[in-house]
Amino acid sequence: MPEISKPYRILVAAFEHEANRLNPRLADEEIFAVERGQDILKAPAGVLKGLTETLVNAGVTIEPVFSASGGAGGLVDHDFYLRMREELLDAVRRINPDAIGLELHGAMGTTETPDAEGDLLEALRHLVGLTVPIGVGLDLHGHITPRMLDNTDICIACKENPHSDFVECGQKVAELLIEQLEGRLKPVTVSARVPMILPGAGETGSGPLAEIHAKARGYAALHPSIKDISIYNVFRFTDDDEIGQVVTILSNGPSADTPSIAVDLATRFWVERERFKDDLLTVDEVFERVRRSPDERPFAIGDMGDRVAAGAPGDGTILLSAALDGYPGLRGAVPITDPVAAAQAIEAGVGAIVMLSVGAGYTPGFTPRLVTGLVEYVSDGNFIIEGPVGEGAHKTMGPTAVLRVEDRIQVLLTTKPTSAIDPAAFTSQNVVIGDLDFVVVKSGFHFVSNFAGLATPVLVNTPGVGYYRKHQFEFRKAHFWPEHDIASPEIIARQHSVGALTRV
Ligand SMILES: [Zn+2]
Incomplete structure (x- = not known):
């Protein structure tokens, strides 16, 4: 001292x-x-x-x-x-x-x-x-x-x-x-x-x-x-x-x-x-691993392209659609930033069955997904981080509704983008992680510590503005490897x- x-x-x-x-x-x-x-x-x-x-x-x-x-x-x-x-x-x-x-x-x-x-x-x-x-x-x-x-x-x-x-x-x-x-x-x-x-x-x-x-x-x-x-x-x-x-x-x-x-x-x-360099798995490779590895479940899947922890909007539907269309046996939870859909679900109220277009409100090139589900939980979206990264920090997803789709996928419709780096993002919404095969998080690093002992971390190569890919984004001022050819920097x-x- x-x-x-x-x-x-x-x-x-x-x-x-x-x-x-x-x-x-x-x-x-x-x-x-x-x-x-x-x-x-x-x-x-x-x-x-x-x-x-x-x-x-x-x-x-x-x-x-x-x-x-x-x-x-x-x-x-x-x-x-x-x-x-x-x-x-x-x-x-x-x-x-x-x-x-x-x-x-x-x-x-x-x-x-x-x-x-x-x-x-x-x-x-x-x-x-x-x-x-x-x-x-x-x-x-x-x-x-x-x-x-x-x-x-x-x-x-x-x-x-x-x-x-x-x-x-x-x-x-x-x-x-x-x-x-x-x-x-x-x-x-x-x-x-x-x-x-x-x-x-x-x-x-x-x-x-x-x-x-x-x-x-x-x-x-x-x-x-x-x-x-x-x-x-x-x-x-x-x-x-x-x-x-x-x-x-x-x-x-x-x-x-x-x-x-x-x-x-x-x-x-x-x-x-x-x-x-990263060596990320594709969407199908990740879901195949979830499907074939019951002993490792639940998985926490880091959605690298739509990483809110890297400033992405969190409005991607690719993993939701993959789980709904390609993996009918899997149970999971997927957060999606969508203030409009969240408000509609909250307005309908707990117990209502609603059909909503969710996601893709911000990121160029993303596609919304039409889902029908049961509104099973609504809240102000507030939670406190319990894991070591950010422990004790008060976070809010804004008004949030949990929509249960096909009785197996819980979609967290959040008003604000949420990185979901901490299990409390889910448990605060009555989602029981241990009952699921996977949860989607919008983080590439921090969730690994906060989900330790609760879920197996895996990263997935998804499109979006949260993951760097060479020559995909425009840089007007910045000059750096590997975007540019630099022989030997001083x-x-x-x-x-x-x-x-x-x-x-
Ligand atoms: Zn950082």
Whole structure:
């Protein structure tokens, strides 16, 4: 626990969204869950939890502003973003804090800018000057720009995918902020970028990412001045200059070693690039496996193309249709974003038999499905995540109806997109996962942890805007492997946080 010598007041806020520009449904006030003031401290989760609890335990007075959580989805409505930015800046003017601690995602694009975090942090820095430390905890799928790093003192990511260590990330931001306020830390950050995305193999627990993270931990152990090494695997649907894998190293004071370490770690991505591939099963291969493997049931099928966790709308019907048309013996549950159908089912009420066209309201090229079923459950769609990824976070699918089709497939018609990364998305709707052969989730990584012991995870290659395929999507600004032919990228180290050097 870091010791404090003065009664510091630290302003905290969370503003997070991962923006998939291919999703036509804008993220606005309706999509974001916004809490304000002390309410954000009632049941914080993730970075905000680690940040606030560590500060409180150290004796710091917290000044909570807001928590605005958008999850993943379409671009953020720029007017909404500006209103939230202004609210935060107003709070900083009013409170005049000793430091600022933030939870951000790192890939929040708006309808006007692909680098909302850079814009936000630059505005904060202009307002408070160099004497107020700014610390940020991020998702490792951030699009980390020089503007973000130049305008922060502490800018670090979680280290694990699935993200089971957001709380630890928040704790570290709090500890480093206190160390800086106490004069024991003079943060300097260097970064190195390599222009590539990871088409697959994005888990940190195995494969090339596990090796790169192990190397980073080895470097940190050898160099006591290194306080953090963050490794960012850029969100694949951001279109901006300088897209890439980014390594950042935060040291106490300038270090002669960190530039070459950052370049070495970034270079490892390039050297290993052919290993960052997925080998996904087709829809039929997945359902055949479900059919032939009763011992492994229930399965949790990650719908990669319609991944809400990667910003897709969640309105795909391909897996529903495959189960209804091709696999008459299987029982399952399928969430589908469809506010219109959900409202119709809720209006009809529990016990009613309804015929509805469901899905395909947003994603270009998707086909709606006509289903007849029994409305067996309706709710406000609220649930609390129970698994390790996001544990304790309050989530809402919006008004939700469960439609039982052919007495074997439960369709969760949700008003808001839901990634269903947690079993509670189903159990909160009276769906008994253990009675089923499969559930469909709109996630590629995080559900694996949260369904551990309850379902066998499997990923399926489906169309949609949640899964990168070479040359399928238009990139106007971004230039990266494997979308573009890049022979041999120049990987250099940049220094940031230079303001910190002139401060103490
Ligand atoms: Zn992430």
